[in-house]
Amino acid sequence: MSSIAVNEHTDQHVEDHAHEHHDNFITKYIFSQDHKTIAKQYLISGIIWALIGGFLSLIFRIQLGFPEAQLEWLRPLMGKWITSSGKLDPEFFLALVTMHGTIMVFFVLTAGLSGTFSNFLIPLQIGARDMASGFMNMLSYWFFFVSSIIMFVSLFIETGPASGGWVIYPPLSALPQAMSGSGLGMTLWLVAMALFIVSTLLGGINYITTIINLRTKGMSFLKMPLTIWSFFLTAIIGLLSFPVLLGAALLLIFDRSFGTSFYLSDIYIAGEALPNMGGSPILFQHLFWFLGHPEVYIVLLPSLGITSEIISTNSRKPIFGYKAMILSMLGITVLSFVVWAHHMFVSGMNPFLGSIFMLLTLIIAVPSSIKVFNYLTTLWKGNIIFTPAMLFSIGLVSFFISGGLTGLHMGNSAIDIQLHDTYFIVAHFHLVMGAAAFFGLLAGVYHWFPKMFGRMMDNKLGYIHFWITFVGVYMIFFPMHYIGIAGFPRRYYSFTNFDAFSTFVDLNAFVSIAAFLTFAAQFLFLFNFFYSIFKGKKAPANPWKANTLEWTTPRIPQHGNWPGEIPSVHRWPYDFSKPGAKEDFIPQNVPLSETPESNLPFEAKIVAEEKKAIKS
Amino acid sequence: MIGFSIAVGVFLVLAILLLIFRLHTLVNVMKQSDKKIGSGYNRTNAMLGMVFMVLSLILFFWYSIKNFDIYQIPIASEHGVLTDRMFWITTAITGVVFIITQVLLFYFSYKYQHSSDRRALYFPDNNKLEFIWTVLPAIVLTSLVVYGLIVWNKVMSPAPDNAEIIEIMGYQFAWRVRYPGKDETLGAYDYRKIDATNEFGLDFADRAAFDDFTPRELHLPKGQPVEFRIRARDVIHSVFAPHFRLKMDAVPGMPTRFWFVPTKTTAEMRIETGKPEFNYEIACTEVCGKGHFSMRLLVVVDEPEEYEKWKAEQKPWLSKNPEYLAKVPDNLKELAMVKSQIESTSSIIQESKN
Incomplete structure (x- = not known):
């Protein structure tokens, strides 16, 4: 008995030694340095945050759709934020809106999306054992975790969480006299975001370094899957723009706590004139949107990368215009830094600047439309398999079109005068960056679940989840265009004070009901997700017959990803339905010399070279 | 009790759903229907x-x-x-x-x-x-x-020279408007001079301030250019007049402006919309706190003659708050009284006695 135990122990030890790590519960599941575990940590955290963020939106949707509703039943949860007459407190309404935005943009669609898929896919798809720095990667998650805790705690403090909108424009966010959420709640918001930025930078440096340095043999930049390109560019955008937000936040902290006047000037509030002079609230807006706009692409690009991969795989067809896709993402990356002031056309900024930013903003529509046309051409004459991931990807393209086109309205300063800060912009960005990025996240989960957990999710539940969510999202956000054209301002607790906003009571109720339904449908996904982790059908190593390297790993890749040597790469990742080939896919690690029947003329020429390279 | 039975009901429904799901999965495993790609579900x-x-x-x-x-x-x-x-x-x-x-x-x-007897077209690019x-x-x-x-x-x-200048000031949570009066010049202001009565912080060292008036409603002349001078006292607000397609932030410490020409009087709009109660409104579109949704300012567009008549009826702010005469420098007191239509100091004394 005891000898067996000893043997087992030594076997274990030898194996551990070979992999250079020692598993115990804490290092394996909590303070793990394995990119796959960290990815799953990000994913689960992201899902929890998405539920919280979604739930907050339901509460304010009750208020907007059914202003007469009695909310006494929410008192156990919300305490004094339900007024004595059983209504939602107007100030807490703003807190809900603010936290919904902050949570969704940063904690779900930045950390949840990039954190999950950059971590999971970068090493697996470029052929690396792990990230460049596993330790920094672990730090990145735990900074995010601490940031999450602080942001979560701020929901429950007596003065309420930050309430000045997710853009936290000062002076509102700088002066606790202006609203109670600008007190401790705002402090916690700033601290949480500072930690969040540290986490993002640690992650981003790691992604960039890993992609540049740890690509396997043969994996040139022009053989990388579009997912990797998108994560790479996303990380670069984040690295360049998040520090600016940190700067803006620091100056705000100074204004709040140390009496400086970066953003404050000429203020008379709560019966007294403040001593601050010479500051500019517009300065904050410039700094904020210098991150804020690139942030849109930080949220969107990974989803577009994921979609490119999934649409190509499930159309059994190479992505159309691989290089054009890369170029358009590069274009978006560069342009994303020079369009920020289109959020400020009516901020009092010089109208001449408005002209410049309108020009630059509309240019960014060109690479975006190239991407859409390329997706459509990829579907054309494909052989399409509707996995849930594929459906969500098609849904993403649909949202990207619907929401992207209204960008031409918003980006046009003359039109923006009327539409700025109305429900039109709410509809626009929820479709183009909210729902689209969220669908990218869901598509990614359905697609890579087999590699993450070694099991399959249930397809039929996935279909039902998709159709309810897809139709639901349109039912929520499409009507908002009409409400916005009519001029309804966003962040309004109630519209009854104005004759101009007395219409659309029915439409607002409709939107709210659609929101409840869509939120409810997400529990199908949750069930499917958690059930399948434990009880799902065991997945084959390459269930979707895809080409990229992660599908060459075992069913559940262990630490180090490949048991033997890392495969080397001989072709681009989109050799689907190649004429002459036996199967309708050829993985990236298959040498050209093994597929003489399907090689294109230029590939036949480099076969000899390749053979030499393999020998050496 | 009701809560408990609801909970039991929900639990039972969930349990049944779970059972159906499990059965369905097992049946599929038996039929191996999920192995086929081009199945009915596709x-x-x-x-x-x-x-x-x-x-x-x-x-x-x-x-x-x-x-x-x-x-x-x-x-x-x-x-x-x-x-x-x-x-x-x-x-x-x-x-x-x-x-x-x-x-x-x-x-x-x-x-x-998908169809298993067809292959997708290999079409990687086309310049x-x-x-x-x-x-x-x-x-x-x-x-x-x-x-x-x-x-x-x-x-x-830039606004044309003949534009009517009107100041709009936002604060938590309302708008206030100020007209330049007969001299057609808005008086200077200083935020440090603001108090409970002097909401604008009018600076009475400036003679242009003497005849400024601050009505409760915003009146505009039809067909004439109007320039809004926009400012805020505490946090950022935003002037939004939906029917005029006008929006501009009100920023503390940085006055902004927006000029336009109203084309329809309130009376004309009442006929056009068929709503006898129609009124133009100004709302706030930059989140500014608890009362953000209630910053309503009533706007009336008049025919130019009516507008001039209305303007002539308005009393300067100083005449309504004569105690602020004390803040006027001595050498300007007389001018202040003339411009603000205060008859004489004795009348003030009388008024204050009453």
Whole structure:
């Protein structure tokens, strides 16, 4: 008995030694340095945050759709934020809106999306054992975790969480006299975001370094899957723009706590004139949107990368215009830094600047439309398999079109005068960056679940989840265009004070009901997700017959990803339905010399070279 | 008790759903139906896409046409006609692209659904196509940009010299307006001079301030250029007059402006909209705190003669608050009394006695 135990122990030890790590519960599941575990940590955290963020939106949707509703039943949860007459407190309404935005943009669609898929896919798809720095990667998650805790705690403090909108424009966010959420709640918001930025930078440096340095043999930049390109560019955008937000936040902290006047000037509030002079609230807006706009692409690009991969795989067809896709993402990356002031056309900024930013903003529509046309051409004459991931990807393209086109309205300063800060912009960005990025996240989960957990999710539940969510999202956000054209301002607790906003009571109720339904449908996904982790059908190593390297790993890749040597790469990742080939896919690690029947003329020429390279 | 029975009910329903799901999964494993790719589910999804596309396009057109007058609120300013035309031209262009791309997206998904006796076309790139759909959007966008710039520059141009100057000040949570009075010059202000009565922080060392008046409603003359001088006292607000297609932030420490020409009087709008209670309104569109949704300012557009008459009836702020005469430098006191139509110091004393 005891000898067996000893043997087992030594076997274990030898194996551990070979992999250079020692598993115990804490290092394996909590303070793990394995990119796959960290990815799953990000994913689960992201899902929890998405539920919280979604739930907050339901509460304010009750208020907007059914202003007469009695909310006494929410008192156990919300305490004094339900007024004595059983209504939602107007100030807490703003807190809900603010936290919904902050949570969704940063904690779900930045950390949840990039954190999950950059971590999971970068090493697996470029052929690396792990990230460049596993330790920094672990730090990145735990900074995010601490940031999450602080942001979560701020929901429950007596003065309420930050309430000045997710853009936290000062002076509102700088002066606790202006609203109670600008007190401790705002402090916690700033601290949480500072930690969040540290986490993002640690992650981003790691992604960039890993992609540049740890690509396997043969994996040139022009053989990388579009997912990797998108994560790479996303990380670069984040690295360049998040520090600016940190700067803006620091100056705000100074204004709040140390009496400086970066953003404050000429203020008379709560019966007294403040001593601050010479500051500019517009300065904050410039700094904020210098991150804020690139942030849109930080949220969107990974989803577009994921979609490119999934649409190509499930159309059994190479992505159309691989290089054009890369170029358009590069274009978006560069342009994303020079369009920020289109959020400020009516901020009092010089109208001449408005002209410049309108020009630059509309240019960014060109690479975006190239991407859409390329997706459509990829579907054309494909052989399409509707996995849930594929459906969500098609849904993403649909949202990207619907929401992207209204960008031409918003980006046009003359039109923006009327539409700025109305429900039109709410509809626009929820479709183009909210729902689209969220669908990218869901598509990614359905697609890579087999590699993450070694099991399959249930397809039929996935279909039902998709159709309810897809139709639901349109039912929520499409009507908002009409409400916005009519001029309804966003962040309004109630519209009854104005004759101009007395219409659309029915439409607002409709939107709210659609929101409840869509939120409810997400529990199908949750069930499917958690059930399948434990009880799902065991997945084959390459269930979707895809080409990229992660599908060459075992069913559940262990630490180090490949048991033997890392495969080397001989072709681009989109050799689907190649004429002459036996199967309708050829993985990236298959040498050209093994597929003489399907090689294109230029590939036949480099076969000899390749053979030499393999020998050496 | 009711809560408990609801909980039990929910639990039972969930348990039944779980059971059905489990049975369904097991049956599928027996039938091995999930091994086939081009199964019925593939066709169902493709069909659903088409059904969704057709139905939602019908709904989109039906709703957009039927409710046009509800969401397209009447325009009451000169530049509003320009910006709205710009809006609808952009909407028409994007609408065409929207329909074409969405139809193609769902049609391709339907038409090219999986079939095991067919292979996808290996079509990795085509420079001609790429060139076309780079240049085509570029041309359309260029024309939109040029058109937009023309409109934007027109709207944002400096106000004509004869424009009526009116100050709008936002604070938590209302708007206040100030007219320059007979001298047609707004008096200077200083935020440190603000108190409970002197809400604007009028600086009485400036003689232009003596005849400024601050009515409760905003009156505008039809057909004449009006320039709003916009400022805020505490946090950022934003002046939004939906019918005038006018919006501009009110920023503490940084006065902004917006000029326009109202084209319809309140009375005319009441006839046009068929609502006898119609009133122009100004709302706040930059979140500013608890009462953000309640910052309503009533706006009245008059015929120019009525407007002049109304203006003549307004009493300067100083005449309503004569105690602030004390803040006027001695050498200007007399001028202040003349400009603010205060008859004599004795009348003030009398008034204050009463």
